[in-house]
Amino acid sequence: MTKEQFISGTPFYINGKSYKGESTYNYEGGCICKQSRSSIDERIIIDSYHCNVTEVGKTGFEGFAFILGKKVVVKLKFAQLQEFTQEEA
Numbered sequence: 001m002t003k004e005q006f007i008s009g010t011p012f013y014i015n016g017k018s019y020k021g022e023s024t025y026n027y028e029g030g031c032i033c034k035q036s037r038s039s040i041d042e043r044i045i046i047d048s049y050h051c052n053v054t055e056v057g058k059t060g061f062e063g064f065a066f067i068l069g070k071k072v073v074v075k076l077k078f079a080q081l082q083e084f085t086q087e088e089a
Contacts, residue, residue: 001081007056011035011084014076024084025050032063042086 001012011024021039025032030053036046051065051074060077 001078001083003056003058003078005083006061006078006081012081013084014082015080016082017084027053027056027061 001010006012006027009026009028011026013022013024019039021037021042023037024035026035027033032050032053034046034048034050035044036048037043038045051063053061053063055062059079060075062073062075064071064073066072
């Protein structure tokens with residue numbers, strides 16, 4: 001995935017797709033949202049907040065969330081993100 005696709009909100013998988021209906025993510029308004037998908041037709045069932053994005057760089061992004069009161073920081077490269085494409089159900 002490219003930086004431009006990421007910033008425009010293109011849904012993506014992290015490190016590829018493992019099964020039909022796997023959750024995807026997208027960048028939206030300074031945060032990453034998780035899209036829980038149907039295993040039947042891959043439509044979005046639940047769209048929810050996942051983490052804040054603190055920095056978008058040339059090759060990746062950095063984000064954080066609080067888990068049980070502890071701040072967890074993640075750094076991912078755009079090369080690790082695979083664009084979501086709708087498959088035939």
